[in-house]
Amino acid sequence: MNNSFQIGTSQIMLISRLLARFFLSMVFFCFLLTFIPDISYVDTSKMTRFLDHLEVLILFEFDYSIIYGDSVWEVIYTNGKYTLYLIISAIFIIIAMVIPLSYYSVMYNNRTLSKWIDNSLFAISSIPILILSILFMVLATEIFNFVPIFNQYSGEGATFTQKALILSLPVLSIILGDGIFYSVYDSAKDKITKIKTESWFKGILARGGNPRRHIIRGIVETLIISISGKITYLLSGIIIVEMVFSWQGLGMLIVDVFKQSGQKDYPLLIAIVAVLLIIIQAVNAAKIFILQKLNPEKSNGLVTGS
Amino acid sequence: MSINRKVLIGVNNLTKTYQKGRVEIFRELNFDIYEGEVLGVVGESGCGKTTLIRSLLCLEDSVSGKVKYKGINLLEVHENDKRDVIRKELRYIYQHPESSLNPGVTIGKSLINTLKIYKSNNGRNDLEMYLELVGLPKSYKSKYPKELSGGEKRRAVLARALITKPKAIFADEPFSGLDKILQARLISRLITIQKEQNLTLVLISHDKQIIQTLSDRVMELKDAKLLVR
C-alpha cells in the first residue's frame, strides 16, 4: 500500500478509490480460495468454483455458515468484538507510547537512559509475536500462577489482576513482537531528527519560539503513515495472538476454518476476510483524512505527487 | 576572433514544440557554431536556453529543423547509432553534478569506466593527467562524490567530460550556485583548457557578466527570438 496520499481529488474520489482497492483484493482472495482442495468441488472446474465464491461475496449469501449453523453475521458479530478490541487497543497504546518515548529520546539523546531504551526496544523487536506471547504466558503462570487464557476471564473468582493480565498481555505481545512498535518508534525518531534540521524549525527557534507543538505534530504525522503501513502486519499478529491466548476472535475462526478437514466453510472465511480488509481500508481512509487536516496547504486544490 | 572559421555545426529553422505542438519553445532559429570558439548562450531563467542546446544534441523530442554536423542532419540519426555519431564527439555537461557522478563509486573508478568506453589503454596515468588538468590532486581518485565540495564536484564532472576527447563541449550553467571567486577560479581553468585543446565551448548561463567577459560571441534567447552579438 503506497503511503502517499492523493490530494486535490475530492473526498468521494478517495472513498471510491479505497472501495475499488477493497473489491479488487476480495476478488483476488476468492481466486486464491479456488486452490484449496475440497471434496465438494472435486469435479467442478476452477472457473465455476471461482464464480461460486464470487457469487457468495457479491450477493451477500452469508446467511448459513457450515461450522456454526447460525448465520455468518452472528458469528462475525460475537467474535468480531474481541478482535476489534485487540486492534483498537494495540493502535491506541502504540500511539500513546511512541509520542513520549520518541520525543524524550531525541530531545535528550545524550542521556544513557535513552540509549538504553533504544537498544532494549531493538532487542525485543527481534522476538516474534508467537514467542513473545508464549513467554508472557510462562511469566504469568510462573509469577501469578494463573494461565491468562480467555475463558478464564468470565470465570468467577478471577481477581482484578488476573482480568487485567488477560486483557493486557495479548495486546502487549502484538505491539512489541515482530518489531511493529520498534519500526513505528524508529520512523518517529527519524522524523524528529529530520524536523530539527529543517530551516523552518531553526526559524521558530530564532523567533524565540518553543517548537514542542510542531515536533508533536510531526510525530503524529509519521505515526499515522507508519501505522497504516503496518496494519496488514498487525492483523497477521492478531491471528497468532488469538491462537496463543485462545481468544475467540476472528483470527481463531480463520485458523479453525483452515484446520477443518473436508468441507471448508467458505462463506464464513470470505466474510471474515472481508471484515479484515474493511478494517485495513478504514485505517487508510483515516490516514488520508488526518493527513489532510495536518497538512492543510496540500489539500486545497494543489495537486502534488506522493 | 576572425569570423571566417570553419563551421562546426550549422543549425537552420530549428523548432521545438511542447505538449504535442500546442506550446512553442522556439521556432525557426538559425545560427552556426564555429570551430574552436567560445559561444555564450544567455537568457532569463526559464527562457528555454537549456532546451535549445538539448534539442541540438537530440536529447529532447518533438524537435524539427536541420542540425548539420559533418554533413549529417543529427535530428535524423536513428536512436541506437546516436551513440557512435553524436555522443562520441559532442559532450553535454549537466547543470547538477549529482546527475553525472555515480554516488556509489569513487571518482577514479567512474573516470576509468568512462576511459574504458573510449578504448584508451593507458588508463592509470591518463586518469591522473586529467585530474591534474582540472585541478584536483591525485589523492581524490579514491574519494566518493559525497566527500567533495561543490566546486570539486564540478571539476570532477569536467574531467569526466574531457576524458571522452570531444570536439565540442556544451556546458549548462557550469558555475551556478558557486561564489563569485570560486566561479572565477573555475572559469580561468576552463579557458586555459579550451585554449590548449582548441575545443569548441558553448556556455549556457543566466549571468550576463560572466558570459560577456568570457565568450567570443554571445547569443541571447528572448521570447523565442535569437539575437547574436
Added chain:
Amino acid sequence: MKQPIKKYFKPQNIQLLIGISVLISLLTANTLWFSQHNPMISRGPSDMPPQIEIFQSLLYTPDISTYIVEDDTWDSWGNSGGRRISISSDSLLISNFPITAIQTGSDYEYHPRFKANDISELELTESPEGMTLTDGSIQWMPGELQIGTFPVSLRIETDSTTYEVDYTLRVTKEFYPLGTNERGNSLSGLLIAGSKWTLIPGMIAASIAISFGLLMGVFSNYYGSHVASMFDGFSDLIESIPALIIIFIIAVASQFNMYLIMAGVGLILIPKVYAVIKSTVNQFVENQFVESALEIGFEKKVVYWREIVWYNCKSDMISLTTYCITFSILIEITISYLNLGVQDPDISWGLILLEGRDSILSGEYWMVVFPAILISISILGLTLLGSGAKQFLDPKFK
C-alpha cells in the same frame, strides 16, 4: 574532548560479529542434522528436566513431600518408625530445592539450607546405595549400573519435632543437557533437527523474492510506465491481504509441503523488495543520472545493471536477504505451531513450541523457554548480520 570511536569497535563490526556467529551455528546445526540423522534424538525417560544444573534449578521445581514424624508411637511391627503425617510443602523448612535428575558418573551433591535454625540432627533414612550424608550435605556418585529412579528421604530433628523429607532422584545413562519431552526425545537433539527448517527454506524464499523484486524494480523503469503500473498493481494486490492468510491458503492447498509454502513466502516478499529497488532506481532516473550516463556513452543495460544496481543496491540486497530469511523463519514457526505447517513425524521449532505449550500448565517450562530463546537469538543474529553488512558495504556514501 572525547576521541571518536576506535576504528574496529564501530557498531557495524560488532553487529557483523554476532550475525556471522549465529549464521555459523545454524549452519553447523544443519550439517550436524544432515550428517547424523536419527541417532541424536535418542529415546530417554520422558519429561526429564534439563540436566545442566543451573537450568534445572531455574526452570523446574521438583515435587518434594514432607512429613512430621510422631516419635512416641510404635507401628504394628514394633519398630520405632513412628507414624508420618504429610504437611504441605510450602511450610517446608528447606529453602533450596534439590537437583532431581542426574547422569551416571556425575558427582551429585545437595546441601539443604534450613529456614529454622534449631536443627539438632540430620539423618538419611532412605537413600540409594553409595549415598552418604557428611556434615549436612548429601554426596553420591551413581555407578554405571545404577540407572532408574531412587527414592531419597531425609530426617530432620529439631528440638520440638522431627520432620522427614522425601524426593525421588532419577539417573540416566546419556546426558540430556536440555531435558526431554513426553516421548523422551532429547530437547537439544530436537532443536538441532528443527534447525533444518530455518536456512534452507529461508534461502528459497529469499532467492524468489530478491530475484523477482530486483527484475521488477529495474524493468519498471527500463521499459517505461505501462510496465511499471502493471508491477505496481501486482504488488498492491499481494500486499492488500494479510500475509498469514495467504500462507494458510498455500499451506492447505499444497498439503503442508514446506518447500511450496516457502515459495509462497517468497511471493509475498516480492512487493517489499520491489519497493526498495524501485525507489533507488527512480532516484537515479529523476536526477537525470541515467540520461547523462547514456549521453557519455554507456549502454542502457550497463547503466541500469552495473552503475545503478551493482554499485548502489548491493547493500540493500544483503539486508533484504537476511530480512527474507528471518521472515520465513517467523512464518515457519507460526504455521507449524498452528499445526498447518510441518506435520508430526517431521521436526521443527514450531512443533517443539506446540508440544511445549501444554507443558506450561504443568510447570515444565524448559520445553518452551529453550526454543523461544533459540528462535529469538537466531532472528536477532540474522537481523544484525543484515544491518551490519549493509553499513559495512556502503559506509561511504550513505
Added chain:
Amino acid sequence: MLLHVENLDVEYEKSAGFKKILDNISLQIGRYSRVGIIGESGSGKTQFVHSILGLLNGSPGVTSGKIVFRGKELLNTDSGDEKTWRESYVQNSTSVRGNDISIIFQDAKASLIPYQTINEQIIETWKFLDLKGGEKEAIEKASTTLRALNLNDIDRVLKSYPDQMSGGECQRVYIMLALLGDPLLLIADEPTSSLDDANARTLLNHLNDLCTNRGISLLLISHEIEDIIRFTDYVYVMYNGSIMEAFDISDSDVMVSTSKSNHPYTKTLLQVANGKFGVMQNEQSISSCVEQNKDTLKNEFKGCPYYYYCGLRKELSGDSQNKCLDEKPALHEVSKNNKVACWHVD
C-alpha cells in the same frame, strides 16, 4: 556599543578530528549602525551569526570567546567551568532571540512553517514573545510593517500558505515576523541570494529604509560585494573562519576602488566583483588550493588561512614566506579606518 564579540572560537567534531570553524573572531556593532560581512560560502559567516543567537547545532560548537549585548554578557567562556557558562549561554541567547536580536535567513520560503497560514504564524510568534495586546493588534502591527516593505494585497498573503507565495513575498513576510518584537539588531544572513537581481535590489532598499526609520541596527551578510558596499558603513572580510580585513567605507559611497583595501584577498574579491576575471593569474595555481583544505581540517595548520592562494606571497623571499606559513597574522591598524591581518601589509 550594542553588540561586542571578542575572539570567538567555534569547533565541529569531524571524523578526522576537530575542525576549527571560527578562529578568534572579534566584531563590534554600534547603535543605529550598519555592519557588513563579506566572505565565500564556507568561510564561517553563517556559523558566526548563528553562534550569537545560540543556534549552532554542531557539537561541540562554541569553545571560547565572549559575547556582550548592551552590557549584558550572553557568553563568557572564562566565567567558571564549561558546564556553567554553557548553560548561561543557552539561557541568555534564548532570552535575547526575537525581542532584542532577530535574524532573517537565506531561503525565506523554507524558513516559514509550511503547514500554517501567515496569519497563524503571526499570532504564534506574537504569543512566543508574549507581547501585550490581542491578535487584532498583532495583525495590525504586521500589516503596517508589510506596507512599509510595500507588499501588495496583504489580505491574500495573510490567508495563504508559504508555498503559494513568491520568494520576494516570503522574504518580506519573514522580515515582518523578525521585526514583530521590535528588536534592536537585525541580522540578515544573505537575504537576497535566492531572489533574482531585480527584486533583490528593491528588497534591500526597503529593508534599509525600514531599519533607518525604526532605528534598528543591521548586520548584513552576503557574498555579493555590491550590496555590502551600498548598504553598510563598516565591512569585515572573512575567509576560512577568520577575519582578513576590516575597513570603514562610510565616507566613500562610490564603488570602492581596489586601492582602498589592502589585503590581497579583498583585492581579488573586489576585482572579481567588477567582472575582471583575468585577475586569477595573480593567485597561486589552483591545484594547491585543494591541499590547503585538507590541512585546516586537522588543525595543524597554524599559518595564515590565505597562505595557499595569496598572490602577494609569490614575490616574497623565502624566510618571509615561512613567517606566513607558521604563524597566523593578527588584525593590526594600517590606517585610521582600516585593519588588516597580513604580515606584509602596513
